[in-house]
Amino acid sequence: MLRARVGGGRAIIRMDRVIIVGAGPAGLTAGMLLAENDIPALILEAEASVSDDLRASTFHPPTLDMLKPYGLTEKLIAQGLISPTWQIRMHATGEKALFDLSLIANSTGHPYRLQCEQGKFCRLIVDKFADDDRLEIQFGTTVTDVSQKDEFVELAIERGERQTVEMLTAPYVIGADGAGSIVRESLGLEFEGSTYPETTVLASTTFPFHDYIDGLSNVSYCWSEGGNFALLRLRDFRASTYFVATTFRLMGTPPISRVLESSNRSCVSTRSTSKKPATFR
Incomplete structure (x- = not known):
């Protein structure tokens, strides 16, 4: 220097x-x-x-494979939650498409998704x-x-x-x-593209979704009439913690609000993909 x-x-x-x-x-x-x-x-x-x-x-199989030579994968696994399956489901009916990552075991040393905070x-x-x-x-x-x-x-x-x-x-x-x-x-580099007029609410809660919704995976993407949301289960020292992301149109009411009302502990942040600030009613 x-x-x-x-x-x-x-x-x-x-x-x-x-x-x-x-x-x-x-x-x-x-x-x-x-x-x-x-x-x-x-x-x-x-x-x-x-x-x-x-x-x-979420850490995907290729990422876990990449990090292994540097001694990070084992440490992440020790702090995370292994998720052998993930799913897309219709919230109203419970119908779901289940993705079993054990089927790619011949292509990766880590045939699962790992839930661990960034x-x-x-x-x-x-x-x-x-x-x-x-x-x-x-x-x-x-x-x-x-x-x-x-x-x-x-x-x-x-x-x-x-x-x-x-x-x-x-x-x-x-x-x-x-x-x-x-x-x-x-440097004047353009960041071209467009954004959806939607807002995403992120919340962490210890509400036990797996006790109330049958057949959940640790990673579940849910479709509902009022809006889409994801339930991403995390490992926690005291109880299972869920990382919840729900997407809804601006000026609308997030469907996850009823869940947060019933939660005994939550942390919420809001991110808008629109240039205009989100408004809640």
Whole structure:
């Protein structure tokens, strides 16, 4: 790492590492793979620590196969819930299509889906490289601008509550900072596509759906007249926890609301795929 002065007296820190923006699963996995190949990397993450927000909870067979050589698969399994089947079902009638992953046992070492929270996976990588200089992770560091130069990439970052501005350069930068990527925005890269006028409500609850709905798999995608929802069962130290995602049209009433009313503990977040904020009545 070298420091150089530019006009106006601001120091630029020249990094000899690949910089990765974002410490979610994608960014941390990229950092791990680089480090394991002896390519030093630096991950910059705006949050103060690994996020426990309600996010993805399923690891598929190819992912488990990929992570095994790095000693992560066994640790994930120890913290997760193995799901040999998953299903799509009609909520009103109970009719369902059952997908048995044991049928692909000849093609994978892990013929099942593993239910495990995203945050647990992220912490495994953070802990794995806690004392390994090949991968450095800096939390509480926000990247505010990225620009491509002739021989390097330049980044503007802010650290801590004082939002001290620093400049970094790196030979390569990987943008893993999600849908609102500052890397993509700074470089003028388009994110083409369209969105559905729907809102998704995510909730975690200890309500025992398996005691009230016959034949549930640990992963069940349910279709109903009032809206579609998914019941994703998780492992918990005290009781089985369900990760619930329900999708409904804006201005509508989420069908899962009755479930939340009967739950003794829940955590709810709302995400809209529309540019307009969701409204509940």
